[in-house]
Amino acid sequence: MTHRHFALKPRRNPNSQEIGLRIANIFGRYFLKTDHLHYGYWPGDLPVTLENLPKAQELYADFLRRSIPEGVSSILDIGCGTGHNAEVLLGNGYRVDCVSPSAYLSEIVRKKLGDRGTLYECTFESLPPERKYDCLLFSESFQYIDLDTVFARMPEFLNPGGYVIISDFFRIPGEGTSAMGGGHRLSRFREKLAASPFHLLREEDITENTAPNLQLVNEALQQVAVPIRDLVIDELSNRHRWIWLPGKWFGKFFLRRKLDKLDYKYFSGSRNAENFKTHKRYCLFVLKQNSLEETASINRPAELDGAAS
Numbered sequence: 001m002t003h004r005h006f007a008l009k010p011r012r013n014p015n016s017q018e019i020g021l022r023i024a025n026i027f028g029r030y031f032l033k034t035d036h037l038h039y040g041y042w043p044g045d046l047p048v049t050l051e052n053l054p055k056a057q058e059l060y061a062d063f064l065r066r067s068i069p070e071g072v073s074s075i076l077d078i079g080c081g082t083g084h085n086a087e088v089l090l091g092n093g094y095r096v097d098c099v100s101p102s103a104y105l106s107e108i109v110r111k112k113l114g115d116r117g118t119l120y121e122c123t124f125e126s127l128p129p130e131r132k133y134d135c136l137l138f139s140e141s142f143q144y145i146d147l148d149t150v151f152a153r154m155p156e157f158l159n160p161g162g163y164v165i166i167s168d169f170f171r172i173p174g175e176g177t178s179a180m181g182g183g184h185r186l187s188r189f190r191e192k193l194a195a196s197p198f199h200l201l202r203e204e205d206i207t208e209n210t211a212p213n214l215q216l217v218n219e220a221l222q223q224v225a226v227p228i229r230d231l232v233i234d235e236l237s238n239r240h241r242w243i244w245l246p247g248k249w250f251g252k253f254f255l256r257r258k259l260d261k262l263d264y265k266y267f268s269g270s271r272n273a274e275n276f277k278t279h280k281r282y283c284l285f286v287l288k289q290n291s292l293e294e295t296a297s298i299n300r301p302a303e304l305d306g307a308a309s
């Protein structure tokens with residue numbers, strides 16, 4: 001795979017998104033022999049167990065592949081993770097280039113895809129418009145990119161009448177507090193789409209098929225992370241009282257809101273499928289770029305239509 005480096009600002013410390021992706025990758029590769037970085041697709045008849053996660057993730061890659069419109073031959077996989085979806089698409093005869101701003105993930109992509117396609121090691125925001133594609137793919141990466149920027153830049157990379165596939169979760173108004181961040185507001189996405197040179201070809205709500213992943217995350221947190229946390233706290237508070245008590249006092253006074261938030265998000269049991277379904281919608285959107293005539297008729301003032309008739 002040809003490697004390109006573009007305007008990637010070197011970061012001394014990885015941000016929390018990058019750390020989360022690395023942990024998911026290390027955990028998945030070691031325990032489950034999978035290196036996908038998405039929620040997977042859970043059909044109703046697949047039991048929600050950790051052992052079935054690799055199967056659900058294969059089903060998701062297949063779901064994405066089947067959503068690619070006929071006639072597409074070149075794809076830009078934006079935020080390609082470990083390159084697994086790209087590998088599946090290459091195996092199905094598509095020409096695929098990848099965008100990856102993560103040095104850690106890019107290393108995995110390079111090993112996996114070799115010289116098949118170009119790997120752009122930068123964010124979508126800083127990607128130079130040097131090639132055009134029939135289809136842009138955002139699989140669980142759309143949420144990381146500013147909406148105005150993404151809609152403004154997509155046409156730069158598309159052949160006329162090209163497609164965009166977005167598979168990701170979005171925020172919806174729901175009662176109570178969401179235990180997880182992330183996702184663009186769905187209503188805002190629809191507004192931006194309506195004002196863009198794209199129209200909707202297909203929309204599918206797959207929240208029910210993706211939320212089971214959160215059940216597994218919650219089980220892992222409750223059965224592994226919480227007991228380990230409690231053990232560590234017990235050990236530290238018994239053995240090192242002279243550090244522990246001032247540390248606790250400091251935390252209570254200066255970091256209380258942050259610690260409460262972390263506790264709610266990760267240890268309270270609220271990061272679960274029900275909470276996800278209340279606050280998020282996981283959707284597949286297939287968009288098509290308007291033709292010049294369509295764009296002209298959308299932008300045409302209504303009085304001109306009256307004059308023409």
Ligand SMILES: C[S@@+](CC[C@H](N)C(=O)[O-])C[C@H]1O[C@@H](n2cnc3c(N)ncnc32)[C@H](O)[C@@H]1O
Pocket residue numbers: 021036037038078079080081082085099100101102105122123124125138139140141144145
């Ligand atoms: C949850 S992973 C999804 C990976 C992969 N698409 C999949 O379906 O398994 C999110 C991906 O988005 C990438 N990403 C985050 N911010 C990005 C940006 N601004 N531009 C392009 N990719 C980005 C991350 O590096 C990572 O590869």
